[in-house]
Amino acid sequence: MLLTIDETRYDDAHQRDCARVAALLSDGESHSRPHVGEALQMTSTTTSRVVADLMERGLVIGEAGEKSGRGRPAVQFALNPLRLGATVIHISSRSLLGVLVDLSGRVIQRLGADVPTNANNETMAAAMRGLVTALVGQCPPGMAHMGTSVSVAGVVNVRDRTWLITSRWPHIRNLDLAAALATVTPVVVVCRHLDAEIAARTIKDAADTRDSTLLLHWGWGIGLAYSIDGEPFMPAGDPFGEIGHWRFNMLEQRPCGCGNHGCLETAAALWALLPQLRETWPELSEDEEIVAGQLTGLDLVARPEITTALHLVARSLANVCRLLFPRRVIVTGPFIGNLGIWDAFEDAFQAEGVMGGLGLPVLVADRSSEDYAIVGAVRPLLNLGLETFIRS
Ligand SMILES: [Zn+2]
Numbered sequence: 001m002l003l004t005i006d007e008t009r010y011d012d013a014h015q016r017d018c019a020r021v022a023a024l025l026s027d028g029e030s031h032s033r034p035h036v037g038e039a040l041q042m043t044s045t046t047t048s049r050v051v052a053d054l055m056e057r058g059l060v061i062g063e064a065g066e067k068s069g070r071g072r073p074a075v076q077f078a079l080n081p082l083r084l085g086a087t088v089i090h091i092s093s094r095s096l097l098g099v100l101v102d103l104s105g106r107v108i109q110r111l112g113a114d115v116p117t118n119a120n121n122e123t124m125a126a127a128m129r130g131l132v133t134a135l136v137g138q139c140p141p142g143m144a145h146m147g148t149s150v151s152v153a154g155v156v157n158v159r160d161r162t163w164l165i166t167s168r169w170p171h172i173r174n175l176d177l178a179a180a181l182a183t184v185t186p187v188v189v190v191c192r193h194l195d196a197e198i199a200a201r202t203i204k205d206a207a208d209t210r211d212s213t214l215l216l217h218w219g220w221g222i223g224l225a226y227s228i229d230g231e232p233f234m235p236a237g238d239p240f241g242e243i244g245h246w247r248f249n250m251l252e253q254r255p256c257g258c259g260n261h262g263c264l265e266t267a268a269a270l271w272a273l274l275p276q277l278r279e280t281w282p283e284l285s286e287d288e289e290i291v292a293g294q295l296t297g298l299d300l301v302a303r304p305e306i307t308t309a310l311h312l313v314a315r316s317l318a319n320v321c322r323l324l325f326p327r328r329v330i331v332t333g334p335f336i337g338n339l340g341i342w343d344a345f346e347d348a349f350q351a352e353g354v355m356g357g358l359g360l361p362v363l364v365a366d367r368s369s370e371d372y373a374i375v376g377a378v379r380p381l382l383n384l385g386l387e388t389f390i391r392s
Contacts, residue, residue, distance in 0.1 A: 003022070003023060003026040003103075003382060003383055003386060004023075004383055005019045005020070005022060005023035005026075005383070005386070005387070006387075007019060007020060009387065010390075010391075014049070014050070014053070015390050015391060017040075017042060017046060017050045018050055018053060018054055018390045019386075019387070019390050020040050020042075021036060021040065021047075021050050021051065021054060021060070022054065022059065022060075022079065022386060022390065024036060024039055024040060025060065025077065025078055025079040026079055026103075026104075028078070028079070028104060029078070030063075030076035030077060030078045031076065031077055031078070032074040032075065032076055032077070033047055033048065033051060033074070033075065033077065034074070036051065036077065051077055055077075057083075057389075058080060058083045058142060059079065059080055059083045059084075059389065060077050060078070060079060060080060061077070061078055061079075061080045062075045062076065062077045062078075063075065063076055063078075079103065079104075080103075081102040081103040081104035081106065082102055082103075082140050082142065082143050083103065083142065083143065083144065083389075084102070084103045084143065084144055084146055084382070084385055084386065084389060085100055085101060085102050085103070085108070085139050085140075085143045085144070085145055085146065086100075086101050086145070086146045086147055086148065086149065086378050086381045086382060086385060087099065087100055087101070087131075087132050087135045087136065087145065087147075087148045087149070087185065088101060088148070088149045088150075088151060088374050088377050088378050089128055089131060089132070089148065089149070089150045089151065090151045090193070090370065090373055090374055090377065091151065091152065091153040091166075091168070091193065092112075092287075092289075092370065093168070093220065093286060093287040093288055093289075094114070094115065094116075094117060094168050094169075094286065094287075095112055095113060095114045095115060096112065096113045096114075096115060096127055096128065096131055097110060097111075097112055097370070098110065098111045098112070098113070098131035098132065098134070098135050099111075099135070099374055100135045100136075100138060100139065101374065101378045101382075102143070103382060103385075103386070105375050105378065105379070105382070107374065108140070109135055109138045111131055111134055111135060113127045113130060113131050115127050115169065117168075117169060117170075118171060119169050119171060119172065120171045120172065121171075121172055121173070121174075121175045121180075124169065124172055124175060124180075125175065125180035125181075128150070128177075128180060128181060129180070129181060129183070129184045132148050132181060132184045132185050133184050136184070136185070144389070145185070145186070146186065146187060146381060146382070146384070146385030146388070146389075147185050147186050147187025147188060147189065147381050147384070147385060148181055148184075148185040148187070148188055148189070148381075149188075149189040149190070149191060149377045149378050149380070149381045150163075150177050150181070150188065150189070150190050150191075150377075151191055151192075151193045151196050151373055151374070151376075151377035152166070152177075152190060152191070152192060152193060153166060153168065153193045153220075153221065153223075154166030154167065154168070154221065155239050155242055155245075155258070156190060156192050156239060157237065157238060157239060158190055158191060158192060158195075158234060158237035158238075159237025159238065160176075160237070161176065161177050161178040161188060161189075161190040162174055162175065162176050162177065162190075163175040163177055163190075164239065165257065165258055166221075166257075167220065167221045167244075167257040167258075167265065167269065167271050168220060168221075168271075170257050177190050178190070187381065187384065187385070189377075189380055189381045189384070191376070191377050191380070192225065192234070192240070192241075193373055193377075194215055194217055194223055194224065194225035194241065195225045195232040195234055195240075195376070196372075196373050196374075196375075196376030196377040197215060197225065197368075197369065197372045197373040197376055198213065198215040198225040198226070198227045198232055198330075198376070199227065199230075199231075199232050199376040199379065200369075200371075200372040200373070200375040200376035200379070201213075201215070201330070201369075201372050201376075202227050202230040203230065203375075203376075203379075204372075205230070211228065211229055211327055212226070212227070212228050212324070212325070212326045212327045212328070213226070213227050213326060213327070213328045213329075213330065214226050214320065214321070214324065214326040214328070214329045214330070214361070215227075215329075215330045215332065216243075216313075216317055216320075216329060216330070216331045216332070217331075217332050217333050217368065218268070218269075218313055218331060218332070218333035218335055218336065219269070219270055219288045219332070219333035219334055219335075219368065220269060220270045220271055220286070220288055221244050221265060221269055221270075221271070222243060222244030222264055222265050222268060222269050222313065223241050223242055223243065223244055224241040224243055224320065225240075225241055226240075226241065226324055226326065243264060243316050243317075243320060244263060244264050244265040244268075244269060245258050245260065245263045245264065245265065246263065246264050246316055246319075247260060247261075247262040247263055247264075248262055248263075248264065248267075248312060249262070250262075251263070251264075251266050251267050254266035254267065254272075257271075264312055264313070264316055267305070267308055267309055267312055268308075268309035268310075268312050268313050270286070270288065270291065270333075270334060270335075271286075273305060273306070273309060274286060274291075276305050277300075277303075281294070281298065288333065288334050288368065289334075289368075291334045292333075292334035292337045292367075293337075295334055295335065295337060295338045295341075296337050296338055296339075298338065299340065300335075300338055300340060300341055301338075301340035301341055301343075301344050306341065307344070309335075310335075310341055310344055310345045310348060311348050313345065314345055314348035314349040314351075314352055315348075315352060317329065317331075317349060317352075318349060318352035318353070318354065321354050321360070321361060322354055322355060325354070325358075325361075326361050327361055327362065328361055328362045328364065329361045329362070329363050329364065330364045330366050331345075331363065331364065331365050331366070332365075332366050332367060332368040332369075333368060336365045337365075337367075342365055346363060349363060
């Protein structure tokens with residue numbers, strides 16, 4: 001379920017009852033008034049008062065249900081997902097994708113904006129403000145805009161809502177996203193793209209497969225997210241999982257966008273490999289989705305730079321597994337769609353082992369999912385917005 005409501009956060013009994021009813025109705029189904037009262041152990045008077053209040057405020061809508069037997073049909077109530085909306089800014093290769101999402105998590109509008117490679121903080125901030133303003137202008141009648149979630153690729157301090165560095169736009173440094181968007185949206189939430197994606201993936205998983213999952217993205221940049229029992233592991237909102245900037249002696253001559261030399265990304269990220277690959281295949285795109293399709297059919301595994309890349313990524317991943325001991329590793333990104341690369345990568349990872357007789361985690365290749373990333377990014381904002389709405 002997308003919405004999670006923490007009853008303990010309400011001191012006022014009526015507001016708490018409103019929150020409980022909203023939580024029950026957030027399953028997207030219709031419920032009758034007697035069913036709501038029974039499910040939540042509320043008297044019929046309380047149920048009627050709460051439902052009437054939520055209907056008056058437009059969060060709940062009612063309609064006559066199926067007629068069964070004699071008498072008038074019972075009225076069925078449901079949450080009105082169009083009452084509250086939120087915007088998400090998502091990074092897609094070198095462009096921004098802005099989406100407007102309703103309370104059920106459904107995307108109802110999407111807009112793109114290209115941002116040139118040489119963009120600085122001000123250019124990026126202006127592009128983001130433009131997207132949010134355009135999306136808010138497209139809210140359906142009656143929808144209140146709760147705020148904006150920015151899902152960031154690169155190194156980010158979630159707590160300070162500051163985008164520190166990104167290999168896609170090298171001139172962006174320490175961009176204060178909350179300040180950048182303050183004039184166009186009431187609330188700004190910042191998350192790391194991979195944390196949002198792993199959160200949404202584990203919501204969908206059955207409870208017994210949720211324990212300790214690692215998500216490794218091997219694409220334009222290289223990074224990972226980790227989740228335990230369905231909760232992303234984010235130590236106090238500081239940066240996490242930047243294995244793309246782990247350094248290797250054999251790469252020490254190579255400069256990285258982070259300011260150091262010798263980072264894993266300088267040998268294995270798409271940004272580093274693309275110029276070499278384009279000498280043979282000039283048509284290769286820098287868009288991860290497009291290049292994923294282009295790479296599938298190519299004979300890449302024989303190329304020495306690819307062999308080096310996949311061995312370094314496999315060794316880095318095995319080192320992470322000796323630190324976090326995940327049960328499962330999901331690997332995403334454009335390279336692993338190439339069967340030759342995936343087979344060689346799996347072999348290299350197996351050869352690494354973890355430690356002694358300890359079993360290796362299950363390795364799963366999957367597509368990067370924009371849908372997961374958007375749902376994961378907007379979820380905290382929907383919960384926060386609903387709480388603010390009920391309190392107001
Ligand atoms: Zn680096």
